Amino acid sequence: MSDPVPVTILLVEDDEVIRRSVAMALERYGYRVTVAADGLTGLELFRDGGHDLLLLDVMLPALDGIGLCRRIRESSTAPILMMSARGDALDVVSGLEAGADDYVVKPVDTAVLVARIRSLLRRAAFVPQAAAPSDPQETVAGALVFGDLSIDPAALEVRRAGEEIALAPTELRLLLEFSAHPGIVLDRQSLLRNVWDYGWDGDTRVVDLCVQRLRKKIGADRIETVRGFGYKLRR
Template sequence: MSFASRPGGAAGSPAGAPGAASTSVLVVEDEPAIATAVARRLSAEGWQVETVGDGLQAVEAAARLAPDVVVLDVMLPGIDGLEVCRRIQAERPVPVLMLTARDDETDMLIGLGVGADDYMTKPFSMRELVARVKALLRRQQRAALAAERTAGAPESEPPVQVGDVVIDRAQRRVHRAGEEVHLTPTEFDLLLALAASPRTVLTRERLLAEVWDWVDASGTRTVDSHVKALRRKLGADLIRTVHGVGYALEPAGGAAGA
């Protein structure tokens, strides 16, 4: 099933920009009523929307369409959403918003671990769904513009070092104690935001705005889950929790600096 873009896209908007007529969204959902409702709502934003109902079709559609963002249900026939996300990201990194019927933190961490950028628990608000897709598209556009700038002058983006963690902004690579750590795009952006102010406590709301471009505090649990995912990869000692406030990056194994 596919839904053609409707009028209303911003004229002259770059590909991938929220509201651009050329923006494409792949919706992977096996419940026809939900798939239809989501596709119609996203099409109303002026985006090209295609829907598929099982995991194998999703992998094929992602390769064929090269969508700007994927809205992906976890529970699917064929192969589940986690495996779909893993396969899609292995072929071509793309922002993924996962939909889950289970409000289980372990499932969320697994989803983030295979490359999802955000998640929503069913039932969800269509208004919030659209807002989160727009936020993913804005992040994607900012990352593309940043890559263009650094490609022409990589020397202008010196690595950031916080203790024994070295963050190469130009190549988007991270090393700790000399060993490379593979992060998802969202994990990298979150680490970079924390590293910009080491030892300074950043609120969940601030991180949500800076990293996800999402200004509603309802998404703060997304921040918590991504921090836990970072700790699993970089070590539990690196990020300090200030209960009721937020998080701070604590240098270890050396001094902070750029």
């Protein structure tokens, strides 16, 4: 039996010391790491293909991490983890709005970094089927239908007015979680546990920004904000 193919990570970081230390740490965990020192080189390596996950610094020469993330999201739903030196709210929000799935703050604790990477890879490799909703608006040939929105949990397909929508793995898992509980308010911490697979308290901004991205794709009025509590999918 052949050995499993190692996961390949594209690490884009301009600081040589951080780049080497992070790459070595990930390689010790069995990952294959490709490195780039600037955003344009990172973009070229990404286009060459073969990367399972991208780890991007925010502050990069030539093309910064936010711009690189946007360029990648034009053609790929690969998991993206951003690194911010300051944990600055603007950096975090900008990265998540650009399409990143999660972020870590430098200096990066290796155990936390690997845990986040594993969580993102699980989401990308396996999106669990949503449980049958208690009272969906309509069910057609295995798909759940909410107005012009059709969700097929088995085929992992989402359509709006008949047009298929391309969702990143995290966005799809979030929508499946909502569709399993239509009309029920889901708080941010439960969404972090069930969608982001966090075994600890995470930053709820990742939930808010992912909801924003999802709304743009499925319709702004489909997911309702319940102030002080969380979100719910309209029936």
